[in-house]
Amino acid sequence: MQYASQSVAKPYFIAALGLFVVQILFGLIMGTQYVVGDFLFPAIPFDTAKMVHTNSLIVWLLLGFMGASYYLVPEESETELHSPKLAIALFWIFLVAVLLTVVGYLTMTYSTLAKITGNEYWPTMGRLYLEQPTITKIGIVVVALGFLYNIGMTVLKGRKTVVSSVLLIGLIGLAGLFLFAFYNPDNLALDKYYWWWVVHLWVEGVWELIMASILAFVLIKLTGVDREVVEKWLYVIIAVTLITGILGTGHHYYWIGAPEYWQWWGSIFSALEPIPFFMMVVFAFNIVNRRRRDHPNQAATLWALGTAVMAFLGAGVWGFMHTLAPVNYYTHGTQITAAHGHLAFYGAYVLVVLTMISYAMPHLRGQGSAASNRAQVMEMWSFWLMTVSMFFIVLFLTAAGILQVWLQRYGADPMPFMQVQEEVALFYWARVLTGLVFLTGLIVYLASFFAKGEPVTEKAAAQAAG
Numbered sequence: 001m002q003y004a005s006q007s008v009a010k011p012y013f014i015a016a017l018g019l020f021v022v023q024i025l026f027g028l029i030m031g032t033q034y035v036v037g038d039f040l041f042p043a044i045p046f047d048t049a050k051m052v053h054t055n056s057l058i059v060w061l062l063l064g065f066m067g068a069s070y071y072l073v074p075e076e077s078e079t080e081l082h083s084p085k086l087a088i089a090l091f092w093i094f095l096v097a098v099l100l101t102v103v104g105y106l107t108m109t110y111s112t113l114a115k116i117t118g119n120e121y122w123p124t125m126g127r128l129y130l131e132q133p134t135i136t137k138i139g140i141v142v143v144a145l146g147f148l149y150n151i152g153m154t155v156l157k158g159r160k161t162v163v164s165s166v167l168l169i170g171l172i173g174l175a176g177l178f179l180f181a182f183y184n185p186d187n188l189a190l191d192k193y194y195w196w197w198v199v200h201l202w203v204e205g206v207w208e209l210i211m212a213s214i215l216a217f218v219l220i221k222l223t224g225v226d227r228e229v230v231e232k233w234l235y236v237i238i239a240v241t242l243i244t245g246i247l248g249t250g251h252h253y254y255w256i257g258a259p260e261y262w263q264w265w266g267s268i269f270s271a272l273e274p275i276p277f278f279m280m281v282v283f284a285f286n287i288v289n290r291r292r293r294d295h296p297n298q299a300a301t302l303w304a305l306g307t308a309v310m311a312f313l314g315a316g317v318w319g320f321m322h323t324l325a326p327v328n329y330y331t332h333g334t335q336i337t338a339a340h341g342h343l344a345f346y347g348a349y350v351l352v353v354l355t356m357i358s359y360a361m362p363h364l365r366g367q368g369s370a371a372s373n374r375a376q377v378m379e380m381w382s383f384w385l386m387t388v389s390m391f392f393i394v395l396f397l398t399a400a401g402i403l404q405v406w407l408q409r410y411g412a413d414p415m416p417f418m419q420v421q422e423e424v425a426l427f428y429w430a431r432v433l434t435g436l437v438f439l440t441g442l443i444v445y446l447a448s449f450f451a452k453g454e455p456v457t458e459k460a461a462a463q464a465a466g
C-alpha cells in the first residue's frame, strides 16, 4: 500500500461482501418461493425477500464503490486521504442505518415500517429499489455528501488524473441523481418518469463512468501500460456512454403515458448503448495484450477481463434484445427483463467491485501485490463458478421469458398469467439449482481469503512468465 489512509477501504470491502451473501441467500429464498409457493411463509413473504435482495445488492455495490474510491483516489492523487477519520465514521453510520433498515424490512409489515418512520410526512417509500424509509434516504444523502467532500478534497489537493476525474464525475452524478428518490408525485406517469432518472441514469449513465474508471485504474496497475493510452480510451468511452445513455432513458417511457415520440428516441439511442460496453471489451483486452509486465496478481486480471465481457453480454446483448419499442411491446416486464437485469448487474457492477477487491485486498492485508498461488486459484474457481452459473440462470430465465411472451401475449388465444407460470416452472426449478452453484462459488471466493501459502512476489511472477 502506497498511502496509509488507503486502509479505510478494507471495512467497506468486508461489509460489501457480507451483504453480498445476504443478497444471494434472499435470491435463493425467492427462487424457491417461485416453485414452492409457501416456502418460509409467513416468516419471509416474497415481497420482503425481493426488497432485501435488491436493496442489499444496491447497498453492497455502493459500499464497494466507496471502498474502491478510498483506495484509488489517494494513489491517483499521490497524497493521503483528506480525512481517514471521516471515512471510518461514515462507514459505521452507513452500516448501522442499513442494518436497521433491513431489520425493519424483516420484522414488521412494510406499512408499519412506513408509519413508524413518518412516511406520511414526506412519502418516498413503496417504489422498487427505492423502498428505504425516508429517514434512511436522508442518511444516505448525508453519507454521500461526507464521502464526496472527503474524496473531492483529496482530489483537489493532489495530482489530477483523468481516472480520478472520471470517477469523481460519476460519483457526483450518482449522489445528485439519487435526489430524485425524494420526488414522488401522485401522478403515476410522472412518478415513473422521474423514478427512471435514478434507476436508469445510474446504471446506464453515471455508474458506467465509475466502472470505466475503476477498470482503467486496475488495468494501469496490472499492466504498466502508459496512462496516455488508457486516458484516450476513457474519454471516448464516457462520451459515448453519455450520448447514448441519457436519451436512451426513453426505452422506459414507451408505455407509461409519456409522449409517443419516446418510442423513436428511446429505440434509437438505447440501441446505441451497447457501443460503450463493447468499447470496454476492446479496451480491456487491448491494454492486457500490450502489458509491459507480468503482475503477480493473475486473478485480478481475470476479474477485470471478465467484467468487460460479461457487462457487454448482460447490458449490451441482453439489453439490446428487448430495447426496441416494437419488441418491448411484447417483452415488457417479463422474465426477459429479469434475465437482463441479472446479467447486466452481475457483469458490470458485481464484477467490477470484485475486480477492485481482488486487486486491492492483498495490499490492504499486507501481503504485497498478490495473494498466494493457492488463494488465486480459488479466486479463479469462484470467478468461473459464479459467472457460468449466472449465465445459466440467465439462459433459463430467457427461455422462460420467451415462452411467457409466446403463450401469454402473442397469438389469438392468450393464456392467463398464472397458467403460463406453471408451464415454465421447469426453468424456475433449474434456476434454484443453479443458484446453489452460484452460492458455492461465492463461498469459495470468501474461503480464498483464508487460504494458506506464501504471497506471490513480483520476482516469482516475472520468472514464471519467463
Ligand code: HEM
Residues within 6 Å of the ligand: 024, 027, 028, 029, 030, 031, 034, 050, 053, 054, 057, 337, 338, 341, 342, 345, 346, 350, 431, 432, 434, 435, 436, 438
Ligand atoms: C449477483 C447475483 C445477482 C444479482 C446481481 C441479482 C439481481 C437482481 C435484480 C436486479 C433483481 C430485480 C429484477 C427485476 O425486478 O426485474 C432480482 C430479482 C430476483 N432475483 Fe436476483 N440477483 C442475483 C442473484 C440471484 C440468485 C442466485 C437468485 C436465485 C437463485 C436470484 C433470484 C431472484 C428472484 C427470484 C428475483 C425476483 C424476480 C421477480 O420479481 O420475478 N437472484 N435480482
Ligand code: HEM
Residues within 6 Å of the ligand: 128, 203, 204, 251, 252, 270, 271, 273, 274, 311, 314, 315, 316, 318, 319, 320, 321, 322, 323, 324, 328, 331, 332, 333, 334, 337, 340, 341, 342, 344, 345, 348, 349
Ligand atoms: C450495466 C448496465 C445495465 C443494468 C445494470 C441494467 C439493469 C436493468 C434492470 C434491473 C432492469 C429492470 C428494471 C425494472 O423494471 O425493475 C432493466 C430494464 C431494462 N433495460 Fe437494462 N440495464 C443495463 C443496461 C441496459 C442497456 C445497455 C440496455 C439497452 C441496450 C438496456 C435495456 C433495458 C430495457 C429495454 C429495460 C426495460 C425492460 C422492460 O420493459 O421490462 N439495459 N435494466
Ligand SMILES: [Fe+2]
Residues within 6 Å of the ligand: 200, 204, 248, 249, 251, 252
Ligand atoms: Fe434503461
